[in-house]
Amino acid sequence: MSEIGDRKKDHIKFTVDEQAQYSQSTGFQRYQFVHNALPEIDFEDVSTEKVLLGRTFSFPLFISSMTGGYSEAGQVNAIIAEFCQEKNIPFGVGSQRAMLEDDSLTDTFSIVRKKAPNAFICSNIGGVQLIGGLQKDSIKRMIDSIEADAIIVHLNPLQELMQPEGDRNFKGVLDGIEHLIKKTTIPVIVKETGAGISQSVAKKLLNVGVSVIDVAGAGGTSWAKVENLRESNFEPNIDFDEWGISTTHCLIDISKIKQPQDFELISSGGIRSAFDIVKSLCLGADFAASAQPFIKAISVNGLEGAEELFLKWEKDLKTILTLLGCQSVDDLKSSHLKLKS
Numbered sequence: 001m002s003e004i005g006d007r008k009k010d011h012i013k014f015t016v017d018e019q020a021q022y023s024q025s026t027g028f029q030r031y032q033f034v035h036n037a038l039p040e041i042d043f044e045d046v047s048t049e050k051v052l053l054g055r056t057f058s059f060p061l062f063i064s065s066m067t068g069g070y071s072e073a074g075q076v077n078a079i080i081a082e083f084c085q086e087k088n089i090p091f092g093v094g095s096q097r098a099m100l101e102d103d104s105l106t107d108t109f110s111i112v113r114k115k116a117p118n119a120f121i122c123s124n125i126g127g128v129q130l131i132g133g134l135q136k137d138s139i140k141r142m143i144d145s146i147e148a149d150a151i152i153v154h155l156n157p158l159q160e161l162m163q164p165e166g167d168r169n170f171k172g173v174l175d176g177i178e179h180l181i182k183k184t185t186i187p188v189i190v191k192e193t194g195a196g197i198s199q200s201v202a203k204k205l206l207n208v209g210v211s212v213i214d215v216a217g218a219g220g221t222s223w224a225k226v227e228n229l230r231e232s233n234f235e236p237n238i239d240f241d242e243w244g245i246s247t248t249h250c251l252i253d254i255s256k257i258k259q260p261q262d263f264e265l266i267s268s269g270g271i272r273s274a275f276d277i278v279k280s281l282c283l284g285a286d287f288a289a290s291a292q293p294f295i296k297a298i299s300v301n302g303l304e305g306a307e308e309l310f311l312k313w314e315k316d317l318k319t320i321l322t323l324l325g326c327q328s329v330d331d332l333k334s335s336h337l338k339l340k341s
C-alpha cells in the first residue's frame with residue numbers, strides 16, 4: 001500500500017475510537033433551548049428540509065469528507081454514497097490527492113457516483129496541493145471521476161505540521177484557491193479539518209470568491225491527536241492536541257459578517273447530535289456537517305449503522321423543533337437559544 005494509503009487507514013482506525021477527540025468543548029454545552037410550552041405544532045407536519053447551494057435536502061446535515069485512495073476506502077465510500085442517496089443529504093469524498101498521484105486509485109472515489117446517481121457529491125483536495133495553481137487536467141480528473149456538484153478545499157496546517165512527513169510550506173494557498181475558483185464552474189467550499197476558521201480567514205476566503213465556509217472547529221476530532229497516535233510518528237508533540245478555535249466561537253464570529261457578505265456557513269467539528277445541529281442553526285449556520293459519528297457507525301454496522309444513527313437524529317430534530325414551536329428548520333432563530341446560567 002502507498003504511504004498515503006497507510007495514512008488514510010490509520011486515520012479511520014484512530015478516529016472511530018474516542019481517543020482522538022478533543023478534550024476542549026465545541027461550546028454547544030454552554031447553551032440551552034428556550035422551551036415552548038405552547039408550541040401549537042403537529043409533530044407529524046414538522047419539516048426537516050433545508051436548502052444549501054440552491055438545492056433542497058431532506059435534512060440539514062452534510063456527511064463530511066472522509067476517505068478514498070486505498071482499496072477498503074472504496075467500500076466505505078460506497079456505503080456513504082448509498083446512504084446519502086437514500087436520505088437525500090450531501091456528502092464529500094476524502095482528499096483526491098491519492099488518485100491524482102496514482103490513477104489506479106480513481107475507482108475508490110468514482111464508486112460514489114455509481115452508488116449515488118442523484119446525490120450532491122463534493123470533490124476534495126488540500127489547500128497545500130493548490131499552491132502554484134492546480135493543473136487544469138487535475139481539476140478535470142477530480143470533478144469528472146465523481147461528476148462532482150462542488151469542490152471542497154480543506155485547510156489543515158495543524159495536521160500537516162504534526163505529521164513527520166507533512167507539508168511545511170503554506171505560502172500561496174489563498175492564491176491557489178482563487179485560481180481554482182477561476183478555473184471551474186462549480187461552487188468552491190472551503191473547510192478546516194477540526195481546528196476552526198476565524199473571521200479574518202473567512203473574510204480572505206470570501207474576497208477570492210469562496211461560496212461556502214465550513215468552520216470545522218475544535219471540540220470533535222483532533223487531528224493533532226490522530227497524527228500523534230500513529231505508530232509511524234516518531235516525533236509526537238502532544239502539546240498541540242488541544243490547538244484550535246471551538247466550533248461555536250467560529251460560528252458566532254463568522255456569522256457576524258453574513259451581511260453584507262453573501263455566503264453560506266456550515267457548522268462542523270464535534271457535531272454529535274441533533275441538539276448540536278439545531279444549536280448551530282440558531283447560532284447562524286445554514287447547515288451542519290459531521291464525520292466521526294458516521295464513520296464510527298459504519299465501521300461497527302455498515303449501512304445499517306449509518307441509518308440507525310440518522311433515524312435517531314431525525315426523530316430528535318423533529319422533537320426539538322416541535323418543543324421550540326418551529327414548523328420547519330428555517331423558523332429557527334437565535335432567540336430559541338440562551339446561555340446556561
Ligand SMILES: Cc1cc2nc3c(=O)[nH]c(=O)nc-3n(C[C@H](O)[C@H](O)[C@H](O)COP(=O)(O)O)c2cc1C
Nearest residue numbers: 015064065066094095154193220221269270291292
Ligand atoms: C476518517 C476521517 C478521514 C478524514 N479525511 C478527510 C479528508 O480527506 N479531507 C477533509 O477535508 N477532511 C477529512 N476529515 C475531516 C473531517 O471532514 C472533519 O472536518 C473533521 O473530522 C471534524 O469533524 P468531526 O468532529 O465530526 O469528526 C476526515 C475525518 C475522518 C474522521
